[in-house]
Amino acid sequence: MSTPVIGVLALQGDVREHLVALAEADALARPVRRAEELAEVDALVIPGGESTTMSKLALLFGVMDPLRERVAAGMPVYGTCAGMIMLADKILGGRDDQETVGGIDMTVRRNAFGRQNESFESGIAFQGLDDAPVHGVFIRAPWVEGVGAGVEVLAELPAADGPESRIVAVRQGNLLATSFHPELTGDHRVHAYFVAMVEEHLAGK
Amino acid sequence: MSTTPTTADQPQIGTARVKRGMAEQLKGGVIMDVVNAEQAKIAEDAGAVAVMALERVPADIRKDGGVARMSDPNMIEEIIEAVSIPVMAKSRIGHFVEAQVLQSLGVDYIDESEVLTPADEVNHSDKWAFTTPFVCGATNLGEALRRIAEGAAMIRSKGEAGTGNVVEAVRHLRQIKNEIAKLRGFDNNELYAAAKELRAPYELVKEVAELGKLPVVLFSAGGVATPADAALMRQLGAEGVFVGSGIFKSGDPAKRAAAIVKATTFFDDPKIIADASRNLGEAMVGINCDTLPETERYANRGW
Numbered sequence: 373m374s375t376p377v378i379g380v381l382a383l384q385g386d387v388r389e390h391l392v393a394l395a396e397a398d399a400l401a402r403p404v405r406r407a408e409e410l411a412e413v414d415a416l417v418i419p420g421g422e423s424t425t426m427s428k429l430a431l432l433f434g435v436m437d438p439l440r441e442r443v444a445a446g447m448p449v450y451g452t453c454a455g456m457i458m459l460a461d462k463i464l465g466g467r468d469d470q471e472t473v474g475g476i477d478m479t480v481r482r483n484a485f486g487r488q489n490e491s492f493e494s495g496i497a498f499q500g501l502d503d504a505p506v507h508g509v510f511i512r513a514p515w516v517e518g519v520g521a522g523v524e525v526l527a528e529l530p531a532a533d534g535p536e537s538r539i540v541a542v543r544q545g546n547l548l549a550t551s552f553h554p555e556l557t558g559d560h561r562v563h564a565y566f567v568a569m570v571e572e573h574l575a576g577k
Numbered sequence: 578m579s580t581t582p583t584t585a586d587q588p589q590i591g592t593a594r595v596k597r598g599m600a601e602q603l604k605g606g607v608i609m610d611v612v613n614a615e616q617a618k619i620a621e622d623a624g625a626v627a628v629m630a631l632e633r634v635p636a637d638i639r640k641d642g643g644v645a646r647m648s649d650p651n652m653i654e655e656i657i658e659a660v661s662i663p664v665m666a667k668s669r670i671g672h673f674v675e676a677q678v679l680q681s682l683g684v685d686y687i688d689e690s691e692v693l694t695p696a697d698e699v700n701h702s703d704k705w706a707f708t709t710p711f712v713c714g715a716t717n718l719g720e721a722l723r724r725i726a727e728g729a730a731m732i733r734s735k736g737e738a739g740t741g742n743v744v745e746a747v748r749h750l751r752q753i754k755n756e757i758a759k760l761r762g763f764d765n766n767e768l769y770a771a772a773k774e775l776r777a778p779y780e781l782v783k784e785v786a787e788l789g790k791l792p793v794v795l796f797s798a799g800g801v802a803t804p805a806d807a808a809l810m811r812q813l814g815a816e817g818v819f820v821g822s823g824i825f826k827s828g829d830p831a832k833r834a835a836a837i838v839k840a841t842t843f844f845d846d847p848k849i850i851a852d853a854s855r856n857l858g859e860a861m862v863g864i865n866c867d868t869l870p871e872t873e874r875y876a877n878r879g880w
Contacts, residue, residue, distance in 0.1 A: 383842055384626060386601040405843065420602045422626040422662055429624060429842055453602070467621075467661055482661060488685035489708050491595045494588040511599050512663065512685070532588070556598045 376570045379404035379413035381439075383429040385421020385454060389555035390563075397563040399570070407438045415448040415546075415570040418455030418473075420511065420553050423482065426454055427471050436471065443475040448546040448573050450566040456549035457482060457514055464517060476544045477520030484515040484538070485551075496552070498541060499526045501561050508540065508552035515551055516542055546573055596710035596730035599686065600794035603627055603663075603731075603817055607807065607838050608796070610634050610821040613652065614659035616830070623834035627663040627685070629819065630656040635692050635739025636822035636861065639873070645693045647675040653682050665712070670879055671697025673706070680709040686731070687711045689724075691878035692738045692821075699880065704728030714798065716749045716876055718756035722777030722785070725793060732791055734815070735876040736799015739822050741863030743800040743809065745876055750797055750813050760786040799876070802827070802860050804840030804853040811844030828858025 375398065380390045382403035394401035394417065404410050416439070418426070430436040443449060451459040457466070458473045460480035485491070491512060495505035506527070516539035519525065527541035527550070540551040546569060554562040589595075606626030611617040617628045632648040633641065647668055657664050663685035668675035670689055675696075679687050689702055691714050704711040705728035714735035715721035721732045734753070736746030756775070760782065763771055768786055772779040784792050797815035801807050802823035810818050818841055820834075827833045836853040843849035871877065
């Protein structure tokens with residue numbers, strides 16, 4: 373089987389770190405800013421960044437609709453932080469006019485863990501990566517406030533101030549999303565997990 | 578140097594990775610100076626990745642003269658309330674109490690800035706002492722590394738703020754890039770002397786020589802006034818741009834702000850930059866830097 377080509381949406385955000393992480397997970401990684409470039413990749417990563425900026429630029433430069441079409445057609449997509457917000461069907465704490473790509477039946481709250489002073493890193497158990505906890509870097513991070521029946525919860529973090537926990541990683545079909553940034557840690561297991569999803573998808577086509 | 582723990586099963590705030598990682602999320606974006614909530618909303622609407630809250634933009638600080646200080650906490654809080662994107666604010670160089678105040682207000686980044694009147698002519702603030710990350714200006718690699726040694730989690734070129742003239746920002750960014758390129762060619766024996774020359778810690782000099790870049794995000798600031806200016810700084814290697822007076826001192830701020838955002842993302846596509854540059858109305862007037870007296874050059878502040 374040929375090596376999957378995975379794009380990183382490069383309108384804004386920590387694109388370079390994702391390109392490095394994907395390459396280390398044995399994918400061919402390349403930046404994607406235009407609809408033509410999107411058409412040439414097997415899968416996409418939506419990086420961390422400012423979701424308002426990303427969403428505006430995606431609309432302005434005609435990437436949003438092609439991206440929605442690809443998602444509807446089953447293209448695997450992995451979103452981190454802002455990317456998680458972009459994959460959410462519903463968002464809270466955003467701007468009223470903020471559009472998302474959607475695709476995952478979940479409600480995501482923007483900046484749910486607080487502002488930068490509350491940003492943190494923490495070990496976190498991730499389903500499917502059972503050998504050791506994943507190291508999560510949470511930066512003005514969102515959390516998932518609710519999920520539909522078809523959504524698999526992959527990681528939860530105990531709440532600082534109560535017994536309930538916060539959902540921070542989910543998967544629905546070919547779509548994967550994390551509140552945190554594995555691309556900032558040098559541990560590329562989450563990216564390898566995504567590359568395996570992409571390979572499985574391409575094999576089944 | 579780094580405060581990042583090797584095994585952090587318990588949540589840790591304020592680590593180097595969390596501070597530097599925040600700047601990574603701003604890459605490819607534009608950070609805009611704003612003086613009130615209304616301007617902050619215009620900036621957010623235009624696609625800014627963050628806003629810098631300050632009382633007067635640098636062009637007005639230049640015009641008005643006098644001592645420029647940290648902004649009124651009320652004004653900073655109004656801006657924090659008004660937008661969902663990160664909010665930065667400036668403290669004077671070495672004024673660590675202003676920085677403490679800004680941290681307590683919950684700003685997302687502190688700019689220890691030469692645009693304000695320095696409070697200490699020898700020392701900068703110890704930035705490791707804060708949970709809130711800092712960005713600092715630099716004119717060359719040694720200065721950038723001294724700021725990083727003090728705990729800065731992001732560096733920007735100083736340029737010459739409030740002039741609308743990009744020449745100094747170009748000079749500083751080229752200087753930093755050239756000095757990094759030079760380090761790449763050095764062998765281990767030469768790095769000790771290079772550190773002495775740069776007046777920077779050896780460990781950081783060695784790290785830069787290995788990485789071929791700063792260990793933190795590098796933006797450009799000081800004099801960007803047009804979409805082409807922003808794209809120029811990106812092509813020269815800046816990972817994003819700060820725009821100060823250039824937006825709200827121009828004829829049509831909303832349009833110019835959106836145009837600079839587009840040109841920053843598509844910095845290598847002249848057609849898009851051309852389209853973004855059409856009909857923007859008047860740019861800020863601008864000042865020729867070679868007629869600026871040494872005492873009025875903000876870039877000379879910082880040590």
